[in-house]
Amino acid sequence: MNEVAKVIFDLLWYKTxxxxxxxxxxxxSLIMNFIIVRVRKQTIVVFIGCLxxxxxxxxxxxxxxxxxxxxxxxxxxxxxxxxxxxxSKAKAVVxxxxxxxxxxxxxxxxxxxxxRLSGDSNIACSDCHQPQYGFTHSTALSPGYPGNKHFRNxxxxxxTALKTRWLHDGRIATNLNDVVREMLTEDYIMNMDMRxxxxxxKQDLNYLALFAKAGLxxxxxxxxxxxxxxxxxxxxxxxxxHDLNKLTKQAKQGKKLFYGKAGxxxxxxxxxxxxxxxxxxxxxxxxxVFLDPLRHQTFIAFNMFMGVSDYMSLKRDMxxxxxxxxxxxxxxxxxxxxxxxxxxxxxxYMHNGIFKTLDEVVSFYNKxxxxxxxxxxxIKPLGLTKVEQKALVAFLKSLSSPVDIAKKYIDQxxxxxxxxxxxxxxxxN
Amino acid sequence: xxxxKHEYVRLFIILVFILNQNISASQFPPLTPLGKVxxxxxxxxxxxxxxxxxxxxxxxxLGGDGSTSCASCHVPEMGWDWPGKLSxxxxxxxxxxxxxxxxxxxxxxxxxxxxxxxxxxEQAKSAAKGAVAGNGEDDLMEARLALIPEYRQQFKxxxxxxxxxxxxxxxxxxxxERTLVQTDTPLDRFLNGDNGALTIExxxxxxxxxxxxxxxxxxxxxxxxxxxxxNIGVPPxxxxxxxxxxxxxxxxxxYAKGMDEQQYRHTKADPGAYFRTKHPSMKGKFRTPxxxxxxxxxxYMHNGELANLTxxxxxxxxxxxxxxxRTTAYPxxxxxxIKPLGLNNNEKKxxxxxxxxxxxxxxxxxxxxxPAYKPLFSKNELKDVKx
Numbered sequence: 093m094n095e096v097a098k099v100i101f102d103l104l105w106y107k108t109x110x111x112x113x114x115x116x117x118x119x120x121s122l123i124m125n126f127i128i129v130r131v132r133k134q135t136i137v138v139f140i141g142c143l144x145x146x147x148x149x150x151x152x153x154x155x156x157x158x159x160x161x162x163x164x165x166x167x168x169x170x171x172x173x174x175x176x177x178x179x180s181k182a183k184a185v186v187x188x189x190x191x192x193x194x195x196x197x198x199x200x201x202x203x204x205x206x207x208r209l210s211g212d213s214n215i216a217c218s219d220c221h222q223p224q225y226g227f228t229h230s231t232a233l234s235p236g237y238p239g240n241k242h243f244r245n246x247x248x249x250x251x252t253a254l255k256t257r258w259l260h261d262g263r264i265a266t267n268l269n270d271v272v273r274e275m276l277t278e279d280y281i282m283n284m285d286m287r288x289x290x291x292x293x294k295q296d297l298n299y300l301a302l303f304a305k306a307g308l309x310x311x312x313x314x315x316x317x318x319x320x321x322x323x324x325x326x327x328x329x330x331x332x333x334h335d336l337n338k339l340t341k342q343a344k345q346g347k348k349l350f351y352g353k354a355g356x357x358x359x360x361x362x363x364x365x366x367x368x369x370x371x372x373x374x375x376x377x378x379x380x381v382f383l384d385p386l387r388h389q390t391f392i393a394f395n396m397f398m399g400v401s402d403y404m405s406l407k408r409d410m411x412x413x414x415x416x417x418x419x420x421x422x423x424x425x426x427x428x429x430x431x432x433x434x435x436x437x438x439x440x441y442m443h444n445g446i447f448k449t450l451d452e453v454v455s456f457y458n459k460x461x462x463x464x465x466x467x468x469x470x471i472k473p474l475g476l477t478k479v480e481q482k483a484l485v486a487f488l489k490s491l492s493s494p495v496d497i498a499k500k501y502i503d504q505x506x507x508x509x510x511x512x513x514x515x516x517x518x519x520x521n
Numbered sequence: 522x523x524x525x526k527h528e529y530v531r532l533f534i535i536l537v538f539i540l541n542q543n544i545s546a547s548q549f550p551p552l553t554p555l556g557k558v559x560x561x562x563x564x565x566x567x568x569x570x571x572x573x574x575x576x577x578x579x580x581x582x583l584g585g586d587g588s589t590s591c592a593s594c595h596v597p598e599m600g601w602d603w604p605g606k607l608s609x610x611x612x613x614x615x616x617x618x619x620x621x622x623x624x625x626x627x628x629x630x631x632x633x634x635x636x637x638x639x640x641x642x643e644q645a646k647s648a649a650k651g652a653v654a655g656n657g658e659d660d661l662m663e664a665r666l667a668l669i670p671e672y673r674q675q676f677k678x679x680x681x682x683x684x685x686x687x688x689x690x691x692x693x694x695x696x697x698e699r700t701l702v703q704t705d706t707p708l709d710r711f712l713n714g715d716n717g718a719l720t721i722e723x724x725x726x727x728x729x730x731x732x733x734x735x736x737x738x739x740x741x742x743x744x745x746x747x748x749x750x751x752n753i754g755v756p757p758x759x760x761x762x763x764x765x766x767x768x769x770x771x772x773x774x775x776y777a778k779g780m781d782e783q784q785y786r787h788t789k790a791d792p793g794a795y796f797r798t799k800h801p802s803m804k805g806k807f808r809t810p811x812x813x814x815x816x817x818x819x820x821y822m823h824n825g826e827l828a829n830l831t832x833x834x835x836x837x838x839x840x841x842x843x844x845x846x847r848t849t850a851y852p853x854x855x856x857x858x859i860k861p862l863g864l865n866n867n868e869k870k871x872x873x874x875x876x877x878x879x880x881x882x883x884x885x886x887x888x889x890x891x892p893a894y895k896p897l898f899s900k901n902e903l904k905d906v907k908x
Contacts, residue, residue: 211656212586213613239587240661279661283585285652288614291773295765379903385668385894392664404667404684407898407906425908464908510765517762520786521772 193322195305200323202302203316205504208292209276211283214238217275217320220246223501226437227327232378232445236390237283243381243391243409245445248438250497251431253325257368260443262428263398263415268321276316280390286313295510329433330493339490346487349480354457356484358470359429365491370412370426373471374462377408378444409444422466436492450485550742552731554709555813558627558699564642566696573675574697576889577690582665583649585656588612591645591694594620594654597886600817601701606825607760607767614653615766617758617774617791619825624814624884627699628744634823635794636750636808641695646688652777653770663687671892703814707878719878726875729868734837736872738858739809745879750794750806751856754841754848757790758824790850791824805851816880830876834869838862 203209207216220234220242221227227249229235236242244260252258257265264271276284293299293311300311308315333339339347350356361367381387395403398414412426427443441447447456456462458481460473476484513519560566577583581590589611594603601623603609608616618634626632632644649655649662666672666685676685679693710718719727730736739747760767775785778796794806807823821827826843827836835844840861842848849855864872 208613211613211652212588212611214586237586239582239585240665279585279658283656283658285656285773285777287777288652288769288773291769291776294772295769374908377903377906379900382898382903383896383900385896388897389661389664389668389894392667393658393660396664397660404897407903408908462908510769512763512765513768516768517757517789521775521788 192305192307195302195307196319196322197326199299199302199306199308199315200319200321201326201501201504202298202506203320204323205506206508208508209282209284209289209316210237211285211288212238215282217282218501218504221249223498223504226250226434226496226498228438230439232440233380233387236280236387239386240280240390241384241386242280243387243394244443245440247430248434249324250327250434250437250493251329251364252327253321254328254364255366255368255431257428260427260430261410261412261414262368262370268324269317272317272320280393286316289313289316292510295513296508297511298507327497330495330497332433332493333490334487340486342483343486343490345480346483346485346490349476349484350487353480354454354474354476354484355470356457360432365432366429368428370423370428371468371470372411372425372427372464372466373457374425374464374467375427375442375444375456376446376462378446381409381444382407411443425464425466432488432491434492434497436489437496437498450488451481454481454484454488549737549747552708552712552727552737552741552745553743554712555625555628555702555704555743558702560699561640561642564692564695566699567679569675570679570693570696571700573672573679574693574695575886576672576675576891577694578697579889580891582669583655583657583662583690585611585658589655591623591648592888594648595623597884597888600624600814600819601884602818604819606820607758608654610653610766610770611651611656615760615764615770616653617767617770618823619820621810622814622818623698623701625702625744625811627695627702628811629746630748631808634807634810635796636748637797641698642688642691645691645694645698649691653773659687662690665894666690668894668897669892670895701884703881703884706813706881711878720874722871722874723878724875725868726871726873727878729864729872730875733868734862734864734872735858736837740812745812746809748808750803750808751858752793752805752807752849752851752854753837753859754855755805755807755822755824755826755836756843756847757850758826760824761789792851793823802854804854805849806854812876812879814880814884816877817883830873831869834864834872834876838864838869 204217207213207219209216215235215237220229220236222229229246232245234242234244234246247260253268258268258271259274264274273286274281276282276289277286290311290313293303293316296311303309303311303315306315306319308318333343334347350360359367359369359371381391391406391409392403395406395410395414399417400406400410400414408425410424412428413421413424416423430443435441435450439448439450441450441453447453454476457471458474458476461467461471558566578591581587581593584590589609594608594610594616595601596603603616603620606619608618608620610616621634626644627641630639632638632641633647638644638647647654649657650659663685666676666687672685676682676689680686680689682689707718707723730740739749739751741747758767761771771791772785775788775792779799780788780792784792790805792804794808795801795803797803815821815830819829821830821833827833832844836842837859838861841855841859
């Protein structure tokens with residue numbers, strides 16, 4: 093009863109707040125489940141009792157069976173769960189954790205679109221990872237922090253939570269918490285001093301509420317590095333035509349090529365269609381990295397920071413070399429195989445956005461990749477006909493969610509403002 | 522016998538009094554003309570270095586997003602400081618202390634309000650890198666310099682390196698700052714023997730300065746600063762009551778400068794030099810600022826709480842209280858030197874007149890036009906790369 097009162101209170105109190113409504117709904121469904129379980133258990137006891145004592149006429153017996161059946165169907169519980177008390181308790185715990193998780197995701201989403209997470213409050217995560225472009229940027233090279241520009245293509249964030257290795261050179265292979273830290277603090281990305289970020293968040297009432305609800309206490313930089321990854325776990329592909337076995341005839345032909353003649357599956361393997369390993373496919377350099385001083389400065393600073401020697405004279409992206417620093421240079425120009433999912437939303441392609449369309453990408457591989465002394469041995473001319481190339485593209489396109497899953501995040505209208513702490517002298521910081 | 526004892530005591534008291542007078546007269550270095558600019562042996566000033574430093578002083582590319590140069594907070598036209606109570610700060614922030622003038626900064630042994638830097642070179646670097654100031658990073662700033670051909674050439678001439686080094690940028694800026702001095706004030710002329718350089722009112726003010734008003738106790742020597750730390754009773758910044766950004770910065774500084782949890786939660790005023798030593802006796806203390814060029818640098822004090830020099834004099838006259846009766850949040854460390862002075866209106870006017878003698882003509886400068894970025898490689902050089 094107490095719970096029901098709480099839900100009603102919530103509904104009245106937070107009439108306008110959508111997330112609060114969701115919260116109330118979840119709690120309501122929890123109560124419904126609880127009632128159903130209770131009712132059913134009592135019914136079972138009565139039902140078995142009646143059966144043994146044969147006090148009940150057959151009509152009542154049958155109708156009670158129907159009620160029981162309806163209860164089962166409605167709740168979607170298995171009978172085992174209904175009969176064990178501990179199981180229902182466990183479910184309640186899971187529900188509770190779900191609420192915390194939902195709050196964490198809600199928090200992460202708000203942070204993702206908040207420009208105040210960058211040093212000069214001018215760019216948010218969502219500026220380079222735009223929902224309308226599959227959480228990438230529509231340009232070949234990412235914009236980067238104001239005052240300079242980035243030298244690589246912004247990768248999609250869809251399914252990023254399923255990866256085990258991040259960034260085109262694969263320099264982070266721990267977890268998304270670390271990736272978020274890097275994105276926030278690097279001077280060419282968001283240039284944020286996280287100590288300042290933390291104090292900014294403490295000055296926004298929405299964050300005070302969201303952090304508390306997510307079980308993170310007061311706003312903190314570690315909380316941010318938990319919440320944003322939590323939001324990223326939501327950005328997952330929906331079932332595509334390939335998953336649903338709904339490939340067109342052309343796509344089916346493409347699939348055959350993909351796993352056969354074209355040899356794509358040598359690297360694009362696994363559920364995300366990537367082996368997550370570095371390969372040199374000879375992708376041509378995007379010359380604007382070197383011709384635009386705003387990009388070149390970032391490139392130089394990055395290589396300087398990564399300990400690459402002769403960084404002033406570099407005329408190519410070193411790729412995984414910044415990580416492995418092989419003396420013979422055999423790791424130069426290697427980039428982590430990207431996932432092939434959601435490709436229809438994420439053009440242009442490659443680590444430097446050098447190809448505008450999938451046709452260009454397929455034609456590039458058909459020619460045997462680019463020229464490079466360290467070219468991966470798997471890369472060789474494929475001899476695909478025009479028709480075959482088209483088929484391959486059709487298959488690649490079938491690996492994207494049929495409906496743009498990022499759509500619901502487009503035009504996120506969030507209000508961001510700082511509030512003044514009144515009577516500041518009397519408050520604790 | 523008893524009488525003799527009395528006489529001895531009297532004599533002793535008089536002796537102590539005389540000695541004390543002598544001590545207080547010789548205890549403080551007198552005001553003197555400002556001499557030659559000190560120059561560190563490892564950063565000799567040259568004309569080329571000054572020219573380069575001048576460009577860099579005005580260049581926002583020595584900072585995070587290219588927007589904030591040294592001159593953003595040290596505005597030449599505004600007394601080489603920022604006219605607000607608290608300094609401008611990096612975009613998205615407000616700074617937490619009043620920007621100090623650059624003029625004569627070269628004479629200080631310690632820079633910033635709490636003496637955090639020991640040289641102009643170090644000060645420039647800290648200011649360019651702090652999150653609420655320039656928010657720059659070494660690697661990116663250095664890379665930017667490398668892509669500006671004129672800088673490349675000038676750094677090579679001045680420092681002899683193939684590529685500009687970021688630390689040399691601070692050296693050049695410091696060299697430029699050493700040219701921003703004012704040594705020909707009415708006071709300097711007076712101290713050099715030109716008795717007509719000060720008005721009668723100013724001379725009376727000087728007497729008060731060195732006597733009744735007690736200013737000389739801290740504002741002494743050529744710089745009119747003993748460069749020691751005092752808590753004179755300046756009340757906490759009012760910006761913290763009215764500006765959310767100021768509240769953010771205040772907490773950030775407490776957090777970033779390593780306060781313990783208890784102090785982070787409860788500190789509501791700038792602890793000043795406490796950050797340097799973490800000794801409780803240093804709370805609320807700030808380095809004595811020079812009085813030179815102050816005519817152009819209102820508002821005053823480490824947080825700009827006093828709007829003009831009249832307010833400053835009233836503040837000291839009241840024993841370190843503002844007209845609303847506000848004073849320091851750290852009364853325990855308030856300097857014993859600060860006590861009500863009992864100045865009358867005429868004396869205050871004389872003192873104010875004398876304070877003006879510490880400043881000469883306004884110093885301004887023609888802002889330089891900054892060199893542009895240029896690609897390092899030509900298209901052909903890039904196309905010819907064999908991979």
